[in-house]
Amino acid sequence: MSDYPFIHHLPAPLTQEEIADELSLLCKKLKQNMGKFAEQFPSACAQNNQYRIKGNDDWTNGFWTGMQAIAYEFTLDDDFLNGVRRNIVSFEQRLTNHFILDHHDIGFLYSLSAGAYKEIMGNSDVDAMIVAAADVLLARFHQDAGFIQAWGKMNEEQEYRLIIDSLINLPLLFTASQISGDDKYQQAAKRHFNHVVQNIFRDNYSSHHTYYFDPETKLPSHGRTFQGFSDSSCWARGQAWAILGLPLNWRIGSIWPDGSLYECICDYFFAHLPEDAIPYWDLSFTAADQQSRDTSALVIVICGLLEAQRFFPHKNYTVLASQLLNAVKQFASASHDKDCEGLLKHGVYAYSHNKGINECNLWGDYYYMEALYRLYNPSWKGYW
Numbered sequence: 001m002s003d004y005p006f007i008h009h010l011p012a013p014l015t016q017e018e019i020a021d022e023l024s025l026l027c028k029k030l031k032q033n034m035g036k037f038a039e040q041f042p043s044a045c046a047q048n049n050q051y052r053i054k055g056n057d058d059w060t061n062g063f064w065t066g067m068q069a070i071a072y073e074f075t076l077d078d079d080f081l082n083g084v085r086r087n088i089v090s091f092e093q094r095l096t097n098h099f100i101l102d103h104h105d106i107g108f109l110y111s112l113s114a115g116a117y118k119e120i121m122g123n124s125d126v127d128a129m130i131v132a133a134a135d136v137l138l139a140r141f142h143q144d145a146g147f148i149q150a151w152g153k154m155n156e157e158q159e160y161r162l163i164i165d166s167l168i169n170l171p172l173l174f175t176a177s178q179i180s181g182d183d184k185y186q187q188a189a190k191r192h193f194n195h196v197v198q199n200i201f202r203d204n205y206s207s208h209h210t211y212y213f214d215p216e217t218k219l220p221s222h223g224r225t226f227q228g229f230s231d232s233s234c235w236a237r238g239q240a241w242a243i244l245g246l247p248l249n250w251r252i253g254s255i256w257p258d259g260s261l262y263e264c265i266c267d268y269f270f271a272h273l274p275e276d277a278i279p280y281w282d283l284s285f286t287a288a289d290q291q292s293r294d295t296s297a298l299v300i301v302i303c304g305l306l307e308a309q310r311f312f313p314h315k316n317y318t319v320l321a322s323q324l325l326n327a328v329k330q331f332a333s334a335s336h337d338k339d340c341e342g343l344l345k346h347g348v349y350a351y352s353h354n355k356g357i358n359e360c361n362l363w364g365d366y367y368y369m370e371a372l373y374r375l376y377n378p379s380w381k382g383y384w
Contacts, residue, residue, distance in 0.1 A: 004270050006277040011330065013322035019376045025335035026343050026369055027071045027080075033341055034068070034083050039090065042341075045349040045356030049340035056090045059105035062112030063366035065091070066383060067343075069116035070369045074376070081120070088117050088126065095132055104150045104162075106137040107169030107384075112366070115175060116383040127179045134176030134185050137169060145218035146191040150210065161212040163226070164200050164238045166192065167245025171384040174252045186253060193249050195220070197261070200242070205264040206234035206283065207242055227350050233284035236297040237348075239269050244304030247311060248384050257311040269301060277327045281348040292357050295332040296347040296364030298324060302371040307382075318375075325371050333368075334360065344368040 014022075033042070033051070042051035044060040065087040072080035091113040094101070101109075110133035114126040140149045148166055152159030173189035176182075199211045199220045208223030208231075228235030242265055250257045272283035280286075281294040302325050305317040332347075334340040342360020349356025374380060 004273065005275050006270070006273045009275050010277060010320075010323040011326040013319055014326045014329070014375065016376065018326075019372050022329065022333065022335055023074050023369070023372050023376060026372070027075055027077075029335065029341075029343060030067055030071050031077075031079060034079070036341075037064075039086050041087075041090075042362060045347070045361040046340075046342050046359045049334075049337075049342060049345070049360060051341050051360075051362075056087075056094050057100050059103065059108055060362040061087075061091075062109040063362040066112035066116055066366050067369050069112070069120055069383065070373050073120060073380070074373060084113075084117055084120070087113055088129075092129055095129060095136070098136070101136050102140075102152075104137065104140055104148050104166050104169055106133050107172035109133070111169075111172050111175070111384050115172070119381060119383050124179075130172070131176045131180050134172050137172060138185060138188055141188045141192065142213075142218070145213050147195045147213060148188070148192045155215060157215050160215045161210045161224070162192065162196060162200075163210040164196065164207055164241050164245075167196060167241055167249060168384070170245075170249055171252045174249075189249070189253060190255070193253065193255065197246075197258075199223075201261075201265065205261075205268045207238050207265070209235045209238045227352060229282040229284055229352070233282050234268070234272070236269075236279040236281055236283050236294050237300065239265065239283060240297040240300035240304070243269060243301045244307060247304060247308040250311060251307070252384060259312055262308060262312075266301075266305075276331065277324055278331050278346070281351050292348050292351065293331075293346050294348040295328050295344055296361055296367065298328050299344065299364060299367040299371050302328075303367055303374060306371065306374045321371070322375055325375065328368070 037053055040053045041056055041061045041064050043054050044058050065084055068080045068083040114129045118126050147162045150161055150163040170189040170193055173185040177186040200207050209225040209228050211223050212221045214221045225231050225235060246262055249255055273279055274287055278293045279297050280291045285291040302321045305321040309317040332345040334342050334345050343365040345360055346358055347361045347364040349361050351357055
């Protein structure tokens, strides 16, 4: 780890008591929120620290279920398990009706719902749902070009691209192969993974948000942003998805880890952090730009470091992750804020679209809980 300025300002690692206390407070807030949303779901991001009530119609709904699953594992309170079960019914209906599923975010939805339920119950009740969800994701795979199209109608030139977020959706395909015994899912996942690794990173190890292919030649073409500041900048959450997505797929897909690549993409992220370690929403910014922070990007990175520790035992990733988690806890935890429904404040959804700026969002809330629970229970497998 290079000697970046933020290193000298980090607080001590969290103690187990501090982690347990924070998780307890978050679970209490989560239970209060469950009373509001009942069989519905929170919006992707908050407005004035309050989530709107919505149906199961967004790419973010799985994070709500995943939080309840973690809360159940931490507390063994059946209210949380029953919440997961209610959500499972909704996700099954969404799958049956193919309701707003024409995108690549199927893993975000079904790894954290059906996948979480399978993990906490330890049975095969939702295996068919997991495989059916993987079929939906597999339908977006271009066999000739070897990648999963992110959005839009298949083969449209303006939509013929992959995005970095897709790394977190690939574990659903690996899981489907494990359940079904059919390797078509994992073969597609590995081909897509290789395209991401080979094309999404620039020479300086910053990342593009999206990467286009030529629909005629099927060859990689060029990078573009969708949520970053510019096509040449590095969207903070995009880099974070890579820092988590690489080790997730190494483990679940039995892919040989590339330690040199991983260290370089982490170093790029860390080199662009301000002294308090809370990233700006795009890594091109400095303090002089006075831009909004994105705490959700940091908690994703923390989960990535904890996932990567198993591959690189000589690294101090766990200690660094705990220090970073303490920093973000001090900066943005909403555990004591009664006026805030979210768990983690000061996130950014999509700055260029004026959406969810300096607000809580569901993935920030979820990954904050996941990071805490990973440290609380280091043997935890997770839901991916």
